[in-house]
Amino acid sequence: MSSEIYFDKDQELFRQTVRRFVEREINPHVEEWEAARCFDGRKLFKQMGDLGFLGVSYPEEYGGAGLDYWYNVVLAEEVGRADCGGVPMAIAVHTDMATPALAEFGSEELKQRFLAPAIAGDMIAAIAVSEPDAGSDVAAIRTRAVRDGDEYVINGSKMWITNGTQADFITLLARTGDEGGFRGMSLIIVPTDTPGFHVSRKLEKLGNHSSDTALLSFDDVRVPVANRIGEEGMGFMLQMQQFQKERLVGAIMGNAGAEKVIRMTINYCRERKTFGQPLIDNQWIHFKLCELLTEVEALRQLTYHCTRLLVAGHDITRDVSMAKLKAGRLAREVADTCLQFHGGMGYVEEYPMARYFRDARLLSIGGGADEIMLGIIAKYEDMLPRRRK
Amino acid sequence: MHAVVCVKQVPEQNSVKINSDTTIDASGITPIINLFDEYAIEEALQWAEKNDGKVTVISLGPDDATDSLKKALAMGANEAILINDDSLGQVGAQGAAKVVAAAIQKLGDVNIVFCGKQSTDDETGQFGPALARFLGWPQLTYVFKVHELTDSQIVVDRALEDTLETVEASLPVVITAVKDLNEPRYPSLLKIRKVSKQPIPTWTLSDLGLSADSLGGTINIAKRTPPPPRPSGEILSGDVQTQVKELVQKLIESQIL
Numbered sequence: 001m002s003s004e005i006y007f008d009k010d011q012e013l014f015r016q017t018v019r020r021f022v023e024r025e026i027n028p029h030v031e032e033w034e035a036a037r038c039f040d041g042r043k044l045f046k047q048m049g050d051l052g053f054l055g056v057s058y059p060e061e062y063g064g065a066g067l068d069y070w071y072n073v074v075l076a077e078e079v080g081r082a083d084c085g086g087v088p089m090a091i092a093v094h095t096d097m098a099t100p101a102l103a104e105f106g107s108e109e110l111k112q113r114f115l116a117p118a119i120a121g122d123m124i125a126a127i128a129v130s131e132p133d134a135g136s137d138v139a140a141i142r143t144r145a146v147r148d149g150d151e152y153v154i155n156g157s158k159m160w161i162t163n164g165t166q167a168d169f170i171t172l173l174a175r176t177g178d179e180g181g182f183r184g185m186s187l188i189i190v191p192t193d194t195p196g197f198h199v200s201r202k203l204e205k206l207g208n209h210s211s212d213t214a215l216l217s218f219d220d221v222r223v224p225v226a227n228r229i230g231e232e233g234m235g236f237m238l239q240m241q242q243f244q245k246e247r248l249v250g251a252i253m254g255n256a257g258a259e260k261v262i263r264m265t266i267n268y269c270r271e272r273k274t275f276g277q278p279l280i281d282n283q284w285i286h287f288k289l290c291e292l293l294t295e296v297e298a299l300r301q302l303t304y305h306c307t308r309l310l311v312a313g314h315d316i317t318r319d320v321s322m323a324k325l326k327a328g329r330l331a332r333e334v335a336d337t338c339l340q341f342h343g344g345m346g347y348v349e350e351y352p353m354a355r356y357f358r359d360a361r362l363l364s365i366g367g368g369a370d371e372i373m374l375g376i377i378a379k380y381e382d383m384l385p386r387r388r389k
Numbered sequence: 390m391h392a393v394v395c396v397k398q399v400p401e402q403n404s405v406k407i408n409s410d411t412t413i414d415a416s417g418i419t420p421i422i423n424l425f426d427e428y429a430i431e432e433a434l435q436w437a438e439k440n441d442g443k444v445t446v447i448s449l450g451p452d453d454a455t456d457s458l459k460k461a462l463a464m465g466a467n468e469a470i471l472i473n474d475d476s477l478g479q480v481g482a483q484g485a486a487k488v489v490a491a492a493i494q495k496l497g498d499v500n501i502v503f504c505g506k507q508s509t510d511d512e513t514g515q516f517g518p519a520l521a522r523f524l525g526w527p528q529l530t531y532v533f534k535v536h537e538l539t540d541s542q543i544v545v546d547r548a549l550e551d552t553l554e555t556v557e558a559s560l561p562v563v564i565t566a567v568k569d570l571n572e573p574r575y576p577s578l579l580k581i582r583k584v585s586k587q588p589i590p591t592w593t594l595s596d597l598g599l600s601a602d603s604l605g606g607t608i609n610i611a612k613r614t615p616p617p618p619r620p621s622g623e624i625l626s627g628d629v630q631t632q633v634k635e636l637v638q639k640l641i642e643s644q645i646l
Contacts, residue, residue: 013456013463053578
């Protein structure tokens, strides 16, 4: 692809810088971090903060660069090419999932206390929406924040929280009113050194081993009401907005990772000989790999389309749901096909294929499962069944 | 202290594809700063920061070599100069050194020049020594560590084949950097944006008082051929003890042991 059509020279220099950073500061540590079931967020985020990677499109007064979302695209594409899925996911949680609502709707004080240090890499952020009984079904969450004077008293638990054991603050979605469903929720910043906050358990996962994922519990956790982002009761709406960037960055990173694995497989099939000829000479193999590259290119264009809409201030919900759905499905297809073409080498841990196979599976679940994306698209296309009165 | 770093823009090695007729496929080549020049930039920046000095980067190349100069500026260099002239297309290492020497003399107040030990495209390794010759300055090649650098003196370790040589020299001086002299910094996003609009002056041969026919011979690649295939290895047979004995014998015969 001739990327200069989409990106200017500054963005290409930024791309070169991030690519080199990933090669030197992330990839050499992946084996160690995967084995430890946790990456060194404290060191990595500080390095990234110093280089301006964590606040690309956030305002300059909080240490960001104030640039448009195309720079985020460059960052996501390059970080998505890392040798694992865990670290890119952890970075995306920090930059595009736990902080967008804070940046857009947080008070000045909140932004100075939490956004600025997150951009600098001095604080690690996590987003806490899912619960043991409420994943994609966000409206079913039960964690409550009850007002007591100038404080909220929070009780409940949050599940599958990326960066959960390392985070300095959690952007928490909790019930602040008695209304059911999607009403009566608020987004609240909870510092993790607040009494009553506990990491109940670090979760063992199928993949993304280098990223720490936790079950968090809140037992009478008291935080000032001033820690709320936006108006009380607007949490669900803010989170839905925040989800759009989460899904976009997920689709971009997922696509970059898929392309990397396809190209790795092409190289492997060129070198691997069976029955006296390179694997790639089999029409089934090179046709299939071409099909996958075609899918990657099509998805890339969809993510660029979403970015154009976002930068122009349009609602991207429908289009980004399509991108996220496609990215999850494609990651699964790429993982399965490329592992098959690797044969036994794809099944052993000494080759990166097996890790990709494990890591790629999350994209169809995290950030809203495929079925949620389909529901959103159906709603926007006015295909949902009418509710009976 | 005023340091000049000579920067060459080269193709990123894994982006170069060779056509079946051994010509180079120029499409898809990613231009980058020559690997060894990045170490030279970093070293110059570190010492300029310590000595409150300034760093000027110079590149001889086409207009798009400004991309590499912009990167050097984003790393922290103060100024950049591009030398571009239609007649420089096929200039050899010595001719390039003569042109850059004239540019350094035009700057006037330069104390030290940092170069990479060679470029990763042509790999002649001639540029740094030739530059020192044209400037009439001492040269310290294969510099692995700079111990001390003041306005009048430099102390370095040179990495020779089987020894490190500590050398002192007076300034002005030309040094050539080897890999791992330091750890080149990343340009921050803030600096990338900051230098985006910084103008980079272009000097031509006439700006330097030179003419094309004063630059010596040009070099043209007459032919490329792939290296001969490596002979296949030898597989020893017999039981393990016999194989080990034979292997040791062969290593002794080859003067490896």
